[in-house]
Amino acid sequence: MQNLPSAYTSTTLLDGTVSLSKRVFPYDALREDTVVIKTEYLGICRADAKEIRGSRDVPQDRGPLFGHELVGTVCYAGSRTRFRDGETVTFNPNITPTRTTGFAEYVFVHGSEEQLEQAVVRVPEAGMGQGAWMPEPFACIVHAVKKLLELAGPASLRGKRTGIVGAGCAGLMFAMYARHLGAQVTVFNRGEQRRSFAREQEILAAHETHALADADSFRDEFDVVVVAPTIATTQILETAAGLTADGGHLLVYGGTRKGDIFPAGQADIDTIRRQELIEPVSYGTKRFHLTGAYGCFKEDYEDGFRLRAEHPEAFPLERLASRSIGLHEFPELIMDIAAGATDHPGKVLIRI
Numbered sequence: 001m002q003n004l005p006s007a008y009t010s011t012t013l014l015d016g017t018v019s020l021s022k023r024v025f026p027y028d029a030l031r032e033d034t035v036v037i038k039t040e041y042l043g044i045c046r047a048d049a050k051e052i053r054g055s056r057d058v059p060q061d062r063g064p065l066f067g068h069e070l071v072g073t074v075c076y077a078g079s080r081t082r083f084r085d086g087e088t089v090t091f092n093p094n095i096t097p098t099r100t101t102g103f104a105e106y107v108f109v110h111g112s113e114e115q116l117e118q119a120v121v122r123v124p125e126a127g128m129g130q131g132a133w134m135p136e137p138f139a140c141i142v143h144a145v146k147k148l149l150e151l152a153g154p155a156s157l158r159g160k161r162t163g164i165v166g167a168g169c170a171g172l173m174f175a176m177y178a179r180h181l182g183a184q185v186t187v188f189n190r191g192e193q194r195r196s197f198a199r200e201q202e203i204l205a206a207h208e209t210h211a212l213a214d215a216d217s218f219r220d221e222f223d224v225v226v227v228a229p230t231i232a233t234t235q236i237l238e239t240a241a242g243l244t245a246d247g248g249h250l251l252v253y254g255g256t257r258k259g260d261i262f263p264a265g266q267a268d269i270d271t272i273r274r275q276e277l278i279e280p281v282s283y284g285t286k287r288f289h290l291t292g293a294y295g296c297f298k299e300d301y302e303d304g305f306r307l308r309a310e311h312p313e314a315f316p317l318e319r320l321a322s323r324s325i326g327l328h329e330f331p332e333l334i335m336d337i338a339a340g341a342t343d344h345p346g347k348v349l350i351r352i
């Protein structure tokens with residue numbers, strides 16, 4: 001056990017309001033089945049803002065996501081865990097709901113040995129490389145691409161025309177990976193801010209970015225279309241379906257909610273996404289497959305670390321960071337983001 005304090009700072013999300021407070025360090029929570037992580041930095045995820053607004057369906061088995069993108073150091077590892085003090089780790093929020101928020105100086109994760117092995121992921125020395133980046137959102141992309149290739153059948157994305165709706169963090173990471181795998185990528189985004197950010201950060205070339213409003217000029221052009229905005233409105237899904245070529249695949253990655261059906265009366269896209277299914281659908285004169293991806297596994301983090309270490313030029317993930325703040329600035333900023341009063345492209349990082 002490293003030197004632990006008598007008090008620490010943590011956030012609370014209660015009735016749509018985020019606050020910061022000093023708490024007594026809970027020594028009684030240091031059990032045999034506990035890992036405590038001293039956080040070093042965190043990412044703000046779109047899901048954090050959605051949970052403040054109550055616009056995200058929280059799965060019972062995983063619990064809320066609020067404060068899940070973190071990198072830190074193990075500072076306590078119970079005797080029934082396989083961790084050691086001082087290990088650099090990150091977190092997989094898809095395993096156990098029994099944990100505290102990452103928006104804090106310390107995070108407490110409880111679980112069986114097997115659960116902890118999946119939920120707390122060791123960061124290899126070479127894994128992070130230059131600059132801070134968030135392993136979890138990248139692991140979800142690595143997972144989604146694997147799932148697409150597994151469900152859809154094409155062994156590779158090489159030469160595939162890939163259209164991505166949304167130039168948020170998810171859309172940009174998908175573009176990096178698809179391009180690395182040999183796809184031709186085109187990213188459509190509603191607003192100019194994220195398109196400019198992607199070009200200025202040299203994540204996308206000018207010819208790879210377009211306004212979502214121009215999507216009509218690319219009808220039926222893409223073998224694979226990925227839907228990755230905050231919300232998958234019927235209009236966005238119509239646009240994505242319009243982009244998909246006859247016989248192609250439309251991967252729903254973000255923004256669906258329970259009960260969403262698309263196209264009219266045909267497929268329960270929220271279930272397709274969360275249960276990672278594939279279904280054939282008709283759209284006008286076309287037929288294509290709808291598919292989805294949700295969450296990730298420890299192996300996806302490990303593949304993400306390997307990809308980034310072996311191909312740093314293909315995965316400039318640190319360039320997604322657009323702003324860095326302290327924990328004391330977090331409640332006001334996240335409340336503004338949730339209210340739509342401010343919007344940062346890329347990833348906002350909190351350094352602790």
Ligand SMILES: NC(=O)c1ccc[n+]([C@@H]2O[C@H](COP(=O)([O-])OP(=O)(O)OC[C@H]3O[C@@H](n4cnc5c(N)ncnc54)[C@H](OP(=O)(O)O)[C@@H]3O)[C@@H](O)[C@H]2O)c1
Pocket residue numbers: 045046047137140165166167168169170171189190191192193194212228229230231233236252253254255256293294295296345346
């Ligand atoms: N399947 C999974 O495992 C998984 C994992 C992580 C995240 N996600 C989901 O992926 C989604 C995107 O996450 P992110 O990190 O990329 O978020 P982000 O960085 O905040 O980007 C949000 C994106 O959504 C777009 N958008 C929001 N409202 C829109 C609307 N009404 N019409 C058109 N575009 C709209 C934004 O476009 P503007 O620039 O025009 O605002 C932006 O491109 C979220 O829903 C998240 O929950 C899924």
